[in-house]
Amino acid sequence: MLNKVKIFLFSDALGYEIVQHYKFMLDEFPVRLPVRTQFGYSSTCVPTILTGEPPTRHGHFSFFYRPHGMKSPFSFFSFLHPFLHPSLVFDNHRIRHRLSVFLQRRFGFTGYFNLYRVPYARLPFFDYCEKQDIFAPNGLAPVKNLRDVLTESGVPFHISDWHLSDDRNIEIARALLEEERTEFYFIYTAGLDSMLHFHVHEPDVVAAALDAFAGKMRALLKTARAHCRDLDFCIFSDHGMTPLKGSVDLKSKLEALPLKFGTDYVVSYDSTMLRVWFLKPEARKPILDAVAGAPGHWLTPDEKSALHVDFKDAAYGDEIFLVDPGIQIVPSDMGAKPIPGMHGFSPDDPDSTACFLSLRPLPEKPREIADFFRLMKRAAADLKLQPA
Ligand SMILES: [Zn+2]
Incomplete structure (x- = not known):
């Protein structure tokens, strides 16, 4: 004993x-x-x-990010995506799952890897943060x-x-x-x-x-x-x-603007937060204004610091819009429909x-x-x- x-x-x-x-x-x-x-x-x-x-030290926040000097592992999708248009059968859940498994082996990723519903055309704008098994020796090095x-x-x-x-x-x-x-x-x-x-x-x-x-x-x-x-x-x-209290479509609000993804801005639609990078400074105001009336708020610099997500290189977004507890962003890069429960709200x-x-x-x-x-x-x- x-x-x-x-x-x-x-x-x-x-x-x-x-x-x-x-x-x-x-x-x-x-x-x-x-x-x-x-x-x-x-x-x-x-x-x-x-x-x-905190995340600012271990470097892990949301899966898709844009670290400084990034080389996207998904750059080949720039050539491939016209053949993988979302309206095609290729975009169904099982195909995406198989593609995630294939890419994971191809890249030698040992961490949890999932492409979720990030459109193929947008993947070349991102890197993926959990490439290593975080439980393995040196899995979160340094x-x-x-x-x-x-x-x-x-x-x-x-x-x-x-x-x-x-x-x-x-x-x-x-x-x-x-x-x-x-x-x-x-x-x-x-x-x-x-x-x-x-x-x-x-x-x-x-x-x-x-x-x-x-x-x-x-x-x-x-x-x-x-x-x-x-x-x-x-x-x-x-x-x-x-528990789910409601949902909000932020994608339509952004896509209604006379701005272009990849030229003017880059965005990631998580279930509870929208993270945006401004490629042109003039894209900032219209985007902030377009989302301002939605149930939630843009995190202030003080809030980001208190929440330990004030990343120095804005790897996870120049600005983050966090929805109110219980509200889900739909559609998002995670799902097409709201689900009964979610996490990722204010602590x-x-x-x-x-x-x-x-x-x-x-x-x-x-x-x-x-x-x-x-x-x-x-x-x-x-x-x-x-x-x-
Ligand atoms: Zn969960």
């Missing part, structure tokens, strides 16, 4: 509002804290949790990630493989617990995120999914308790899920708040999701201090 085991279980989108509303595992986890999310999507939040650093820190600590650890299913990841962790050699666990799960995107508005479906998830957590807890004397088990998330939105659940109080209370990294680092140091 091991002396100490520390388990950190990451559950994508298990927000504080949801765990409290559905009383998720209230009996096992008396320590329940709201934790401020990082503005952005999981593509920003997960690197923040894995490094304890910043150290969780794997780098745990490797240096010398503590026997396990980090789940994000390519695998939640059930498989939980099963692997259970088998390792039974072996009694691994002391530190970072278990990755993402199933609740996809469920909540489509069912957040259906209490019965959410309750049943949370019950099923709790059952898996209880089984894991039972195994962990049987194989160590002193257990820390925490469940935490990167953000919550905000002040209560539905966006992440959660931290623990069996017992820890030495420090996490206040923002970057603190999870410091908590895990401290836990590894604590394991290291044990007498052999």
Whole structure:
């Protein structure tokens, strides 16, 4: 039997509002804290949790960006796109998925890669930020990630493989617990995120999914308790899920202007934010004005700085328009229709708040999701201090 085991279980989108509303595992986890999310999507939040650093330091925000001196990996689409017109059958979801898989292999990208619905003609204007597996050694270099820190600590650890299913990841962790050699666990799960995107508005479906998830957590807890004397088990998330309140078509507003994409401006339509780069200074005012009346606002320099997205080279846009909580940009480069739930709103939105659940109080209370990294680092140091 091991002396100490520390388990950190990451559950994508298990927000504080949801765990409290559905009383998720209230009996096992008396320590329940709201934790401020990082503005952005999981593509920003997960690197923040894995490094304890803000996006301006780890460099990951939204997938499509325009870093200084960029050479787009998608430049060949400039020649190809007339043959891949969106009206053609080539643009259907399955073809795009296959194309994403093909390009991922061709470029040797090891991170999460998806072309989503970015029109082929627009791809040559962008680079893609998650080319590397962010969980791998040096995956977020030059910043150290969780794997780098745990490797240096010398503590026997396990980090789940994000390519695998939640059930498989939980099963692997259970088998390792039974072996009694691994002391530190970072278990990755993402199933609740996809469920909540489509069912957040259906209490019965959410309750049943949370019950099923709790059952898996209880089984894991039972195994962990049987194989160590002193257990820390925490469940935490990167953000919550905000129910749909409405949608706004910003694309039509921009396309109605006498301006041309690629000549006057470049734009990326995320689900909750519009990011624009001005190629000609005179394009700025008409674009800012065209969007100004929509439900949301252009982020001020002070807001960008407070949200840690004031990138020095404007890699993620000269200006960012953020919609109000619950509003979705439709159509966007992510989807053609609104869906019941979304994240990526202001961190002040209560539905966006992440959660931290623990069996017992820890030495420090996490206040923002970057603190999870410091908590895990401290836990590894604590394991290291044990007498052999
Ligand atoms: Zn999601």
